[in-house]
Structure formats: C-alpha cells, structure tokens
Amino acid sequence: MKIDLSTKIGKLKFKNPVLTASGTFGYGLLINEIFDISRLGGIITKSITIRSRPGNPAPRIVEAACGMLNSIGLENKGIENFLDEVLPKIKSFNTNVIASIAGETVDEYGRLAEKLDRNVSAIEVNISCPNVKKGGMSFGQDLSSTKKVVKKVRRKTSLPVIVKLTPNITRIEDIAKASEESGADAVSIVNTYEGFSIDIYRRNSKLGGFSGGLSGPAIKPLALFAVWKVAKNIDVPVIGCGGIMNFSDAIEFFMAGASLIEVGSATFSDPNASLRILKGVKHFLEEENIKSIKEIVGIVDEN
Amino acid sequence: MNKIRDYYSTVVNNTLIDNNIYLIEMFLPEFDGKAEPGQFMMIKIDETYDPFLRRPYSILECKKERLKILVKIVGKGSEMIAQKKKKDRLYVLGPLGVGFSVDKNSHSVLVAGGMGIAPLWFLARGLMKGKKKFSIVYGERTASLLGKEMDKTFGERVFFVTDDGSRGLKSTASDALPSFLDNLPYRESTIYACGPHGMLKEVINFGMGRNIPVYVSLEERMACGIGVCLGCSVKRKGKYGFLTVCRDGPVFKGDEVEI
Numbered sequence: 001m002k003i004d005l006s007t008k009i010g011k012l013k014f015k016n017p018v019l020t021a022s023g024t025f026g027y028g029l030l031i032n033e034i035f036d037i038s039r040l041g042g043i044i045t046k047s048i049t050i051r052s053r054p055g056n057p058a059p060r061i062v063e064a065a066c067g068m069l070n071s072i073g074l075e076n077k078g079i080e081n082f083l084d085e086v087l088p089k090i091k092s093f094n095t096n097v098i099a100s101i102a103g104e105t106v107d108e109y110g111r112l113a114e115k116l117d118r119n120v121s122a123i124e125v126n127i128s129c130p131n132v133k134k135g136g137m138s139f140g141q142d143l144s145s146t147k148k149v150v151k152k153v154r155r156k157t158s159l160p161v162i163v164k165l166t167p168n169i170t171r172i173e174d175i176a177k178a179s180e181e182s183g184a185d186a187v188s189i190v191n192t193y194e195g196f197s198i199d200i201y202r203r204n205s206k207l208g209g210f211s212g213g214l215s216g217p218a219i220k221p222l223a224l225f226a227v228w229k230v231a232k233n234i235d236v237p238v239i240g241c242g243g244i245m246n247f248s249d250a251i252e253f254f255m256a257g258a259s260l261i262e263v264g265s266a267t268f269s270d271p272n273a274s275l276r277i278l279k280g281v282k283h284f285l286e287e288e289n290i291k292s293i294k295e296i297v298g299i300v301d302e303n
Numbered sequence: 304m305n306k307i308r309d310y311y312s313t314v315v316n317n318t319l320i321d322n323n324i325y326l327i328e329m330f331l332p333e334f335d336g337k338a339e340p341g342q343f344m345m346i347k348i349d350e351t352y353d354p355f356l357r358r359p360y361s362i363l364e365c366k367k368e369r370l371k372i373l374v375k376i377v378g379k380g381s382e383m384i385a386q387k388k389k390k391d392r393l394y395v396l397g398p399l400g401v402g403f404s405v406d407k408n409s410h411s412v413l414v415a416g417g418m419g420i421a422p423l424w425f426l427a428r429g430l431m432k433g434k435k436k437f438s439i440v441y442g443e444r445t446a447s448l449l450g451k452e453m454d455k456t457f458g459e460r461v462f463f464v465t466d467d468g469s470r471g472l473k474s475t476a477s478d479a480l481p482s483f484l485d486n487l488p489y490r491e492s493t494i495y496a497c498g499p500h501g502m503l504k505e506v507i508n509f510g511m512g513r514n515i516p517v518y519v520s521l522e523e524r525m526a527c528g529i530g531v532c533l534g535c536s537v538k539r540k541g542k543y544g545f546l547t548v549c550r551d552g553p554v555f556k557g558d559e560v561e562i
C-alpha cells in the first residue's frame with residue numbers, strides 16, 4: 001500500500017510531517033553527518049536574531065524528572081552570519097529549511113523576515129522563548145503584541161509564516177486565534193514551560209540564567225492538550241511539539257489535531273530520533289491500513 | 304574526524320577499582336577503535352526517560368570493538384552506569400569532540416587531578432607506545448587504589464601529590480607543578496591538564512606566566528554532546544562569543560577559553 005505522508009502549510013509542500021524543533025538540531029549540518037536529514041519533512045533552525053548573542057551563563061542545562069530545563073538564552077551569531085555563512089551550506093538539503101526568528105522589538109521581527117524572504121522555505125516566528133530579558137515570551141503572552149509581531153512579519157515576507165506559541169499563558173487558544181487572524185499560515189505548539197530547580201546547599205537556582213524552559217516527556221500531556229484545544233479553534237495547520245520521543249507520541253499529536261510535528265529534546269537522547277519517529281509513523285499507518293496521514297489528524301474529540 | 308555512531312554495546316567487564324570508582328569495559332560492534340585521547344562518549348543509561356540525558360565519559364582506552372571507561376559515582380546517573388553488569392546493554396555515542404594533539408618536539412607533562420586522569424591515561428598510554436618521554440603529575444586527596452594502578456602502569460614517570468601527604472608530596476598538583484618543571488632536564492615542555500576547575504585555572508595562569516603551552520580538557524553540562532543544543536558553551540578568551548565544549552573541545556588551548 002502506498003502511504004501518503006505529504007502535507008502542506010499554505011502553498012509549501014512537505015514530503016512528510018516530521019520536522020525538527022528549533023534549538024535542538026542546530027542547522028542540521030552536524031546531524032547530517034549521522035543520517036541523511038533530507039529524509040525529514042523539514043528542519044527548523046536555531047532561532048536567529050538581528051545581532052549576535054552570546055547566550056546565558058553556565059550552567060545552561062539541568063536535568064529534571066523525565067526531561068530537562070534549559071537556559072541557553074538564544075545564543076547565535078546573528079542574521080548576517082546566518083545568511084553569509086550558514087545558509088549556503090544548508091540550502092542544498094533536499095528538504096524544507098525553516099528559519100526561526102526572534103526579535104527584541106516588533107521592528108526587529110520585521111527586519112529579520114525581510115532579510116530571509118525568498119532565502120528559506122518558511123519562517124517560524126519565535127514569540128515564546130522564556131530565556132531572554134527583552135522580547136521573547138513576553139510577546140507571546142500578550143494578545144496585542146502577538147498581533148503586532150505577526151502582522152509585521154506577514155507584511156515583510158511572502159513565505160509561509162508559522163508562529164511558535166508559548167504555553168505559559170492561561171488561554172493559548174486565544175493567542176493562536178489572534179495569530180491566525182493576523183496572517184499566520186500555521187502555529188507551532190509548544191515552546192518550553194517555564195520552570196527552575198534549586199541547589200539546596202548553595203541556596204540558589206541550579207541554572208546560570210536562574211529560570212529556564214522545561215522540555216521532554218515531562219511536558220507531553222500538557223503539550224498534547226494545548227494542541228487539542230488550539231486545533232479545534234483555528235483553521236490553519238497546527239504543528240505539534242513537546243516531549244515527542246517515539247512514533248506513538250507522534251501519532252497522539254496527529255490525533256489531537258496536529259498536521260505536522262516537531263521532534264525536540266528527543267534528539268539529545270538519540271540523535272536518530274526524528275528519523276526513527278518518521279519510520280515508525282509510516283509503519284503504523286501501514287499496519288493500521290491508513291492511506292493518508294490526513295485521515296487521522298484531529299480524529300480524537302470529546303463525545 | 305571519525306564518523307560519529309551510536310553503538311549498541313555490551314558490558315564485558317565491570318570492576319570496582321577504588322572506593323566508588325568502576326572500570327567498565329564494553330564491546331562496541333563494528334567500532335574501528337580509532338579515537339584521540341581526550342575524546343569522549345555519550346552514554347545512554349537505559350530505555351526509560353529518567354535519567355533523561357546521556358552522560359559524558361572520557362575514553363580511557365579503546366581498540367577495535369572495545370572501549371574502557373572509568374566511572375566515579377557522583378549522582379544518580381553515574382551510579383546506574385556503575386551498577387551495569389556483564390552482558391548488560393548500553394547505547395554509546397561517539398567518539399565525540401576534539402582531543403589532545405601532542406607537540407612531538409617538547410616534553411609532555413600531564414597534570415591530572417583526581418578523576419581528571421581518565422583522558423590523560425589514554426594520552427599517556429599512547430606516548431608510552433610511541434616510546435616518547437613524558438611525566439605525569441598526579442594529585443589526589445589521599446592515596447587511592449587508582450594511584451597504585453598508575454604506579455603499576457606508568458612507574459617512575461608519575462610524580463604523586465596528595466592533600467594529606469599519604470603518598471608522595473603533601474601538596475596540590477598545581478602548587479607542585481612549578482618546582483617539578485624546574486627540576487626537569489628538558490628545555491621545552493608542554494602541559495596537558497584535566498581536573499577540577501580551580502586546578503585548571505591555576506595551571507593555565509602558571510603556563511601563561513612562564514610561556515609554557517597548556518592544553519586543558521574541560522567539563523561542562525551537556526545535553527546533546529554533538530554541538531546542536533549549545534548547552535555546553537564556554538567563553539572565548541579575549542574575543543566575543545562562545546565555543547562548545549562538546550564539539551570545539553573538550554580539549555582547548557589554555558589561552559583560548561575563559562574559565
């Protein structure tokens with residue numbers, strides 16, 4: 001049986017619905033030494049900022065039960081470096097390259113989108129990073145800022161615009177709706193949950209940046225529920241993300257309403273995770289006689 | 304650089320060699336045995352999600368399809384690895400990072416503090432095989448069985464230092480280093496160091512003051528071990544920005560990083 005794994009965001013075609021989450025896959029170059037990343041539906045880059053950012057002080061990583069807290073602080077070399085040094089190397093990947101962007105101001109988001117226009121397959125707008133003082137999650141926690149950022153980016157690019165949402169808010173479905181109304185072609189759900197961990201002998205946070213973002217299997221039920229709530233409220237595709245470790249986690253996200261998924265921290269415990277999950281999803285559909293992934297998207301709802 | 308692979312390996316031997324320190328030998332199918340001293344492996348403890356992350360361990364010795372690591376119990380993950388028995392399976396990712404490159408024209412002085420010996424042991428074995436002259440300054444809190452093992456393997460080349468004077472000189476490795484170097488009959492030396500943060504700092508400062516090249520192997524919290532998460536960054540010295548310990552290191556030139 002031929003299984004149809006393909007899907008779309010706006011006009012952009014994806015050969016399969018498995019992507020890699022921003023900040024967990026670099027720019028794909030290093031993992032491409034381990035497996036052929038062109039087999040994936042797409043990769044999402046580490047978030048790119050206008051200026052180079054050194055990131056937060058160490059320790060940036062602390063393990064948590066079934067997950068991890070990170071406080072990287074958007075370390076990256078800035079947009080010019082991305083365009084000059086990184087993009088030429090990753091353009092040739094035979095898969096969708098999605099650039100994640102993070103601004104300190106609405107205007108910066110616009111400038112980033114403008115510079116990336118026509119250079120990548122799509123843009124993921126990160127308005128959900130919990131580890132920066134300026135911008136980041138504060139945009140995604142406020143309806144009117146969300147609208148301003150998304151409208152700005154929309155005006156500056158013809159590329160598909162994906163908005164990455166924070167779960168650190170009471171009603172994520174409202175922010176999702178606002179993104180859709182402002183011109184988003186899709187939303188990704190979720191970025192990390194804000195949290196921290198205390199060293200009881202030093203009487204201080206274990207993280208150099210004080211607080212961090214929780215990811216991994218620990219957040220999966222929360223992320224899954226957020227996807228379900230949002231998916232039934234909007235018409236554009238939802239990209240599900242949060243604690244996806246294997247194919248059955250991925251299938252749960254599809255059934256909750258995600259059209260695509262992002263594999264994040266799972267790559268740390270297994271660099272082949274995204275490919276393994278893709279193969280598992282395909283195998284599941286074959287075994288269950290499901291011809292197209294679209295058949296199961298959002299299939300689970302309350303009676 | 305060798306291709307990074309995730310080896311589904313089997314424990315061949317696990318021996319308690321000192322209080323809380325285990326020597327684990329593993330069978331890595333298809334591993335070609337090629338690695339640089341200073342490179343490390345990321346070890347997945349089991350199939351469950353807790354502990355979630357892999358743990359980094361230096362390569363102590365390796366050859367075709369074989370790998371040895373030294374594991375000191377300091378927390379949950381290391382304890383679980385230490386409890387692995389013969390025939391237990393583990394995923395081992397590597398070899399990772401950039402190791403030591405030895406300057407063949409100068410005398411190698413290896414400075415190790417406690418468990419910092421692991422990558423330097425590998426280096427020393429290589430120097431021994433190549434019939435190169437070298438010295439080791441080995442500092443530890445108190446005379447341990449590991450030290451005895453070093454004595455057996457490297458003999459006279461080891462200069463022992465203990466905090467309590469129970470073996471060798473009563474001092475610390477970094478304090479003992481200057482006069483040790485002064486007493487060496489060689490004009491040019493290069494220092495290769497691994498150990499606690501404070502020790503490395505002192506060794507770097509000493510080397511810079513005397514114009515002696517120093518290479519250090521660093522430890523930092525790691526999630527991926529392959530350069531994609533940016534969790535293990537260290538500050539560049541004198542320049543803006545960061546380097547990753549897992550990909551650009553763990554071995555750095557002393558004047559390259561701010562520690």
Ligand SMILES: Cc1cc2nc3c(=O)[nH]c(=O)nc-3n(C[C@H](O)[C@H](O)[C@H](O)COP(=O)(O)OP(=O)(O)OC[C@H]3O[C@@H](n4cnc5c(N)ncnc54)[C@H](O)[C@@H]3O)c2cc1C
Pocket residue numbers: 062063343354356357358359360361362372373374375376377378379380381382418421422521522523524525553
């Ligand atoms: C490149 C490198 C090589 C190493 N080589 C060796 C070796 O040969 N032998 C050995 O015994 N130990 C070595 N270590 C240290 C070893 O990785 C830690 O002792 C181990 O990860 C502790 O895990 P835990 O769960 O027992 O401790 P916990 O404190 O419970 O660990 C919690 C978290 O902190 C991290 N962590 C704790 N201590 C360290 C540390 N010192 N460095 C980095 N991360 C740490 C753990 O990986 C884990 O994510 C090395 C570390 C690095 C970075």
Ligand SMILES: Cc1cc2nc3c(=O)[nH]c(=O)nc-3n(C[C@H](O)[C@H](O)[C@H](O)COP(=O)(O)O)c2cc1C
Pocket residue numbers: 021022023024046047070072074100126129164190191192214215216217219241242243244262263264265266526532533534
């Ligand atoms: C180390 C690390 C770095 C991250 N960096 C970014 C980033 O730069 N931009 C972003 O939008 N999300 C970032 N994230 C969030 C992930 O993309 C993802 O949304 C989150 O980890 C939840 O998915 P997971 O549980 O599968 O990891 C990062 C996550 C981790 C663990």
Ligand code: FES
Pocket residue numbers: 524525526527528529530531532533534535536547548549550
């Ligand atoms: S541990 Fe991920 S970049 Fe070094």
